[in-house]
Amino acid sequence: MIEVGIVGGTGYTGAELLRLFAGHPSARVSVLTSRQEAGKRADVLFPHLRGRCDLVFTAPDETALARCQVVFFATPHATAMNLAPALLAQGVKIIDLSADFRLKDAAVFNQWYRHDHACPDLLAEAVYGLPEVNRERIRAARLVAAPGCYPTAVQLGLLPLLEADWVEPAHLIADCKSGVSGAGREAKIGSLFCEATESLSAYGVAGHRHLPEIVQGLNGAAKTPVGLTFVPHLTPMIRGIHATLYARLKSAAAAADLQVLFETRYRDEPFVDVLPAGGQPETRAVRGSNLCRIAVHRPSGGDTVVVLSVIDNLLKGAAGQALQCFNLMCGFDERTALDALPLVP
């Protein structure tokens, strides 16, 4: 039985980790920290866990965490990077759901997160936790940076095209729609029911923190610097990201079979489902699951490719993907505790 710690368990990703581990046969959460809620039972904060979770929040304590084999950080940025070196030094593996270890370049981190990085030397070692790209490296990793939600949906949608060098890399467009849970369980006006429901708007058009993360991943796939216009939108639903991706086919690829490309690329992936030609995935068809469903289109047979990619932002976009990495790191079947079907309706 693997002993697991969760730092910062009061948000939605923390709650999802608790829910997922309640069904894991070979691991259990033994430390759950929250400075603010220390002393409170987790099932008081999250009554849906009543009867299946006896944990009590404790103040973060390095000694207690060091007794775990794996520690998840479900914290805002700039927390994991302060605790990670000491835990790693004591042999603890780390899966960070925050942004601290996603970007390889400390200067870029500083530019977007307005923090100096506390341990830039670890950035090279940290493995970007997208199993569809880095599966073997994740298996061997001490430190995994779980990808952001937008980056997961966008990269899985564009990777096949860029790896095949079939589209112009300089003018990619990612028009993304997110449910409100992407903003976290934080008391702010913009996330209120009465502000967010029955409305839709773009935000962060001038620059969103997930942009450099996505670009870094796409650069790797394209083996050349890409140009990306990324426009996220806030939409009135709890869970779900729908990425609508636009790319221009290179003329050399004009006769290419996009459907076969995608099916081949993801044939062995347990959590990527390429829809039959003509498909149009709904976000609810992945709600509550770790799946990414993808469809690829070429409207009117023109040179614009449209990829539709959906995930549950709290699962394949956060806690589910982190658990997928955990399973890989611990030698378990990748799908352990991740086999729930989407909840529809």
Place this chain on the structure above:
Amino acid sequence: MIEVGIVGGTGYTGAELLRLFAGHPSARVSVLTSRQEAGKRADVLFPHLRGRCDLVFTAPDETALARCQVVFFATPHATAMNLAPALLAQGVKIIDLSADFRLKDAAVFNQWYRHDHACPDLLAEAVYGLPEVNRERIRAARLVAAPGCYPTAVQLGLLPLLEADWVEPAHLIADCKSGVSGAGREAKIGSLFCEATESLSAYGVAGHRHLPEIVQGLNGAAKTPVGLTFVPHLTPMIRGIHATLYARLKSAAAAADLQVLFETRYRDEPFVDVLPAGGQPETRAVRGSNLCRIAVHRPSGGDTVVVLSVIDNLLKGAAGQALQCFNLMCGFDERTALDALPLVP
């Protein structure tokens, strides 16, 4: 491996049965019927099941169904009663999610459903599938009538009070709020997104079909005819029933401990959770699970008892409860394939 048939699998309860059975280790659905969708793959109608369900809808066929050990009816009323006798005669067990076998009195059935009953002789044998009342009879049953959604929430909330004879039976009030999925997956104006969202209204105040079913159950608990005012409301959410129940304490029970009564009554029930004193359950805290969560209050210490009872109408109020009965009938652990935690947020 138990072979299961589902008649009428195109609605929400049918889809939920398919989802639940996809996780059942000892049973599998082998026949799935729909007159209208015959020939179509189930995962075309329900894309969330892609990858985990290879079934194809077939036209209802008694011979094929007779090869199953258990057949579920997820049909509108007046279907099961026409097929049940023949299937029972061939040794098939039946779990009917429609109203056909819930009411013991064929005349009452006719009054509320405007149909003569096709096999009134079976009404006495049919076991009302509320495990918290009829567990042992369900284990032994050939024919189970799975309760309606409102009746489940209301009965579980009032049973302890009536069994203990602590409240006046003549003036019970059940003010119930239901999500829209209670109306089924049927194309009708009133269930449209634009009609049902951002609004709330009572309906069926003059008389709702679940009234006689609830009264029949409460009569049994009270051992005297009860008087019930039942007002259902349509509320803008997918899943969930919230029953707010009002009863007048008998003066003999003025000093009674309601909290202990409820905790004792449901101590051994795997799917009924009595909240600590002062609790106020949210419907989402049971969403996607087979749980009923209950709280009991006595505002200002007066003689009015208020019980709050919540379920997921598609699970404890339909498919989940039917599967709970199935597990009992087949000798499995009652909780098999029903251990999912609620999906929150």
Place this chain on the structure above:
Amino acid sequence: MIEVGIVGGTGYTGAELLRLFAGHPSARVSVLTSRQEAGKRADVLFPHLRGRCDLVFTAPDETALARCQVVFFATPHATAMNLAPALLAQGVKIIDLSADFRLKDAAVFNQWYRHDHACPDLLAEAVYGLPEVNRERIRAARLVAAPGCYPTAVQLGLLPLLEADWVEPAHLIADCKSGVSGAGREAKIGSLFCEATESLSAYGVAGHRHLPEIVQGLNGAAKTPVGLTFVPHLTPMIRGIHATLYARLKSAAAAADLQVLFETRYRDEPFVDVLPAGGQPETRAVRGSNLCRIAVHRPSGGDTVVVLSVIDNLLKGAAGQALQCFNLMCGFDERTALDALPLVP
């Protein structure tokens, strides 16, 4: 042109007052205060007002407010009572949308709001701003306490029955369902989209601040102390209150015509619409309007009366009713700037 001041204009009732006054031909808002947003344009906080509202928030300033003829308080409780005496002394009329002047008994105010009242001597003078009860007194008032949202829906639904002495006053039940905007435009976890949508729960069962206000009003109508069980519920919609009211008919009233009673009581009311017999009002049928729609039922002809009463909590339950009082106080047609039809769908 009447000059109007609004103190505390950053909440939903403040925004609604601004919207309503933008359409008022004989009054204009000239002072709009907010300590926190001072210096910001109102249409930056409320972009829907762009092009029709040039106001800038200013810090509260008695001198500026004293130049207005009427000042609205759209503040939390315990603000209006500190400013009211000085403004009244300078001849300003006051319409308070907070709770400060609703309760006639300063001790009851202290018990529920945990504040000593700053000017208990004004409580007797303050007129409770329910035009259907106090129209003439409102016309003549210097100080009006606009009713709470639940109290408006509940009182309008029960008044005819209590005034006629047709129901038992000792065991009234008000099962109320509110949209989330009733909780105000305040950053708190419980009002987040992801917490409030797709769920429903009771709250304040042990005691809600609107209880004494409702009881005070019902006592007045019944001319005897009433007993009321009041259970509010939070429901996933922006606007709307649906009060489902239960009362026991006195035997002397067993043959009474409830429909006629209600139609007669509200015949001349511009904002109360009694539905035809059998009606079941939806909250959306009053959304965006100042209307209260009511239906009265007697299920199965028994002795339990069920009244259904719906309002838009931000209009007839707050800003609309306050403007209705304003029109009366200023000698305008009561309906001025309140003639918008509900927005459906």
Place this chain on the structure above:
Amino acid sequence: MIEVGIVGGTGYTGAELLRLFAGHPSARVSVLTSRQEAGKRADVLFPHLRGRCDLVFTAPDETALARCQVVFFATPHATAMNLAPALLAQGVKIIDLSADFRLKDAAVFNQWYRHDHACPDLLAEAVYGLPEVNRERIRAARLVAAPGCYPTAVQLGLLPLLEADWVEPAHLIADCKSGVSGAGREAKIGSLFCEATESLSAYGVAGHRHLPEIVQGLNGAAKTPVGLTFVPHLTPMIRGIHATLYARLKSAAAAADLQVLFETRYRDEPFVDVLPAGGQPETRAVRGSNLCRIAVHRPSGGDTVVVLSVIDNLLKGAAGQALQCFNLMCGFDERTALDALPLVP
């Protein structure tokens, strides 16, 4: 007082016309037709209109309609084109909210709507009812084709750029998000609350009927054939269209001031609001109003222009724009009965 007829008044656009005309000082609806609802009062179908609308649906009758001065068609396509010639011949002016007269080329109409056009000769005369383009022609028109909802949002967003010849016309992208009311008040599975809420998906990627209409309009502005990729998405809200538009700046326009371009283009438009630089309009900020709010961005100063354009699909995208045309055709102030502010929250 202008006498108005509405053919097909049972949908959302019909209901909105009734609501808007209830506030029009110089016109009144005197004929309201519906084959299916003939004999029923309009306020039974639309209870929110109670007290302000006494109309009764009648079967369509050319004689009655011919007594009106203006007739609106709020019907599915292929209805208006059958009645229009006869009504025009009798001097009735027509505003068609369906697609029958939007496309100038009967062959294109046939290709997308699978109907031969009944009166192709009228296509040249019909004026496309986008006042921001055709104001003077609308004033003089006998027959106006009110634009579709997507076409309104997209054209208003792209017109300034194309008219100025600042962007490459060959590779325009319109990623559009619509509320569910765009699908009409029709009983179909896909529009059910439980199907449409808490989900988001693209549809019609292979080709949507609004595509040729948009292209026709953009061609006119660009004075050259444009290439457009149009991907509509269904989003879980009642009202609202959010068009996110992407275009590549021509190098000659690299130094151009986009903000000034848009502000200048729409300076005198009563219903187009260009947000200050950096703005990001929410759909709710136009809900219930006839406004289009627009913002223009150039992320990272690159050569991709992003335009955000929002409307209420039932108003500026349907009934409101039709009424705007009506006012122009009748010589009224364009804003008559269209001055409601958006309803927020």
